Amino acid sequence: MSRLAGLAVAVAFGLLAACSPDIEYAPPAQKAMPEGPAPLRDRPIVRMRDPDVDHFLLKDMLSYSIGQWRWTRQRPRFRIFVADPKDRQVYARFAIIDGIFRTTGPVTVSITVNGKPVASPRYAAAGEYEFSQPVAETMLAEHSPAIVGFDIDPVFVGSDREVLGVYLDAVGLPKSGSR
C-alpha cells in the first residue's frame, strides 16, 4: 500500500499544480494604432462595409448604410487604386431590390472606367447580380486612381425626392481570374 500512497501523493501534487492563483498584471505597453486611411497604392476592390469606404466614394452615394451594403444614386463614381494595370477587370456586386424594381422596371447600368464606356448590361428582374468584364490596360495606364462609374437608368425617386439606383456591395478593378 505504501507504493499506492506514494502515487496518490504524486497525483495530489499534480492536481494542486493545476489550481490557479490570483493573477494580476500591471498595465501593458500601450499599443499605437495606425492613424488615417491605409496608404493607397493598391486597393483593387472597395466593399461598402469597409470602415474607410467613404474615402473611395466620389459622388452620388447615400451617406448612410443600413446593413453592410449601400444605396447608389443615379451616377455614382468610385476611386479605385491599382498598383499594376495589367489583366484587370471591372467588377461590381449589387442588388436590384424587388420593391424598387416594381416601380422602375428593367434597369440599365452603364459602366465606365476613367470616363470611357465599358458595358451597359440591362437587368430585367430584381435580384443579386455580379458583373465583371476585362478592361484594356490602356484604359488604366495613365490614371491613378482609376475612376469607375455607374450611370443607372431609370432610377427610383421617392416621395422625399431621394434618388435610389442599385444596392451596392462591392466595386473595383481586380485581376482577371481572381473573382
Place this chain on the structure above:
Amino acid sequence: MKQVVYILLATGATYATSVSLGRMLEKGLRARLDAFTRFVAGSALLSAAVFAFTAAGLARKSIFIGFAAACILAGAVAGGVRVKLPIGKFWSPFPVVWKIAFWVVYLTFSWLYLSQAMAPEASPDGLAYHVGLVSLYAREQHFPRIETNFYASFPQAIEMLFLFAFSIGKHSAAAMVEFLFLAATPFGILAWARRAGKPVAGVIAALLFYAAPVVGRDGTVAYVDGATAAIAFALFAILERPAESRPRQAALAGFLAGFGFAAKYTQVAGILFGAGVLAFLLWRDRRALVRCLAIFCGCALLMPAPWLIKNAVYAGNPVSPFFNRWFANPYVSPSFETDYLSRNRNYAGFTRADAPLELTVRGGLDGPAGPMFLLAPVALLAVRVPGGGMALAAAAAYLAPGQGNMSARLLIPAFLFIALAMALALERWPRVALAVVAFHAISSWPPVTAKYARQYSWRIEESTWAAALRRTPQEEYLRSRIEDYDFGIMLDAYVPPGARVFTGIQNRAYQPRELVAPSQSEYGARLAAAIEQALSEGVRPTRRAGISFAPVRTRAIRLALEGCGGELWAVSELRVFLGGREVPRRPAWRLSAQPNPWDAALAFDNSPITAWNTRDYHPRNAFVQVDFGREESVDRLTADGPRDLSCTVRVETREGSGDWKRIAARTAGERAPYPMQFRSAIADELKASGVSWIATTPRDPLAADLMEHAHEWGAVNIAHHSGYRLWRLE
C-alpha cells in the same frame, strides 16, 4: 521494398517486445494469461516505457531498439518468446464447419486489411494528431510543450506504441500497430469462448466484430479505437474468468482498465465497468470488496497517472481539455470546451433517432458496422446465458460515451460486446448463426458495402496492395488521398524552422512546421477572433458603453457582468475618467479579471484588436477590475465591445473594509472609434503573437480578403498550389 521491410520489422518488434513484457508481468503476478491478454498487458508496459523514455528526452530509435532487444532477451530467458500459432489443441473444441468459417472469413478480411494498414498513412485524425504528434515527438525526442493543439492533452498510451514503431518503420508502422490489436482480438475472443465452453459463440462474435466495415476501416489506420476494443476485451476476459485469487484478478483488471483510460478518455467506461463487476461479485463479502476495489482503483491509476501529471504540468489541468472550470488554465477555456463538446454531441448533424440506421447501414456516423447489427436486440436473449449478462453489461458501459459523441469509431468496443452477446444468443440456432455470419461477411465486403452505405461514409473501398508494397510510389498515393499534401510539403520548403503557420490545414504528419488552427487551441481561437474583425463588421468593438456616476474616491473599481444572454462578454478597452478626462494608466495599477484572469491586460492595451473575454458562456461573478494602488477619484467608465454584443453590467468600488459595493450609474451607448487601417493592426497583433505566416485553403474567406487587401495586411503571397496560398506578413 526496403520501406516494407522496415514496416514489418517495426510491427514485429512491437509485438515481440509487448509479448515479452507480458510474459514478465505474468511471472511477476504469478498469473496465467492467454496469448492475447499477455500481448495486451505487455503492450501497456511497453507504452509506459516509451512514455518514460520520451519524458526523459530519450525518444530515439537506438534507445527503442536497445530496449526491445533487452526485453525480448529477458522474455526469452523467462521462456517467453514462443510464437505459438493458434493451431492444434487450441482448436479441438471447435466444430469443423466453424473452424472453416473462421479461417475463410478471417484470412480473407486480413488480406484486405493488411493492404490498408501497410499503405502510406493518410487518415484525417492520423495526420492531425495520432501520427502528427508522434512524428513531432520523434523529431524532438521528447514531449515539447504544445499550446497550438489541444489533442496533445489527450492521453496517448497507444500513440506511445506508435512512436516506438514509427522510429523504425515511419507512418505506416503506426497503422500496423493498430492493426496488430485488431488482428489479435478475434483470437482473444476465441480463447475466452473456449475457456467458457462456448466455442461456436466465440467464432460468431469474432467474425461479427472483425468483418464489420467500421472496425476494419478504423483498425487499419493510425487510430486507436481498435486497440481500445482489444483492451476492453482483455479486461472483460480477466473479470469474467473464475478467479484463483481475487486480489490478483483485481490488480490485473485495474491495470488493464487504466491502460484503456490512458489510451482514450472515453474508456473511463472500462474503469466503471470493472469496479461495477467487482462490486457485483463481492458484494456479500464487504471486506474483500473494499480490498479488491482499493487494489483495482490503485492499479487503474498506474497507467493514466503519467498522462495526468504531464497535463497538470503542461496544460494546468490534469484532465485537459475537459473540466476547465474546475482546473482553470490559459490553454483551454470553458467556452472552447463547450464548443468542442457541442460539436461532438451534434456529430455530423444526425439525431439519436437516426443513429441505429446510420451506425449500422448508412454509415453517416463515421462508417457502418454492418446491417447484421440491426439484429442487436437479439443480444438481450443472452442475458440468461453464462457470460451473456456480463457481455451485455460491458456493451452498456461502452455505449455510454455515445451520449457525448455518436461516432461509430468511439463505439467500436461496444460493438464488440454487442457482437459477443448476439453470438451467445444465436449459438443455440447454429444454422441461423451461420447464415448471419455469412451474410455479415458478404455485406461487409467493400463492393457490397458500397451498395447500401452512404457514398462518403468512412469505410474501406478497395484493397491497396500496390501502395502497400510501394509499387505505387508513396508520394503519388498520398497526393491522391490528401488534398493539401503538396501544400504541406511547400510549407516545409518556404517556412523557416520554428515558425508558426496560421491555417486550417491539418496535415501535421508529413511536414514539420507548427500549424495553428482556430479549432484546435485557445491560442488559435484568439488569433482567429482578431482576424475575424477583418471579415465581419459585427465583431468589431465599435459599441461603447459609457457608464457615468457621481464622483467617487476609491482604491479599486470593477465592471461586473449582470447578464449577456449566454454570449461571451468581451471588453476590448476599459477606460476610467474624471471630469471628462481619462485617468492615465499608471504602472502601479493592478489589473485582474474573473474568469480568464490571464487576458485581463488585453482590456488595457489601447488596442481594439485584442480583448479580454470571459471565455465561459455562463460565468459566475464575472468582472474586470483595476486596483489603482492608491485612492483615485473617478466619475465615469467606458467599456468597448463588439458591435453585435449587448450585455448588462454594473459598477462596483472597493470599500476600505475590502468589500465591494455597487454604485448607482447610468449607461449610454456610444460609438467607439475603430482604426481605418485595421488590417495592418491585426497583422501587427498576429506578428506580436508569434505568427508571421498564414496558409489559406481554397474556400477560406480570409484568402479573398488577403488577395484583395494584401497591401493593407502587409502580406506577400510567397507560394500557391491548387488554390492553397502561403502568405508572409512583412
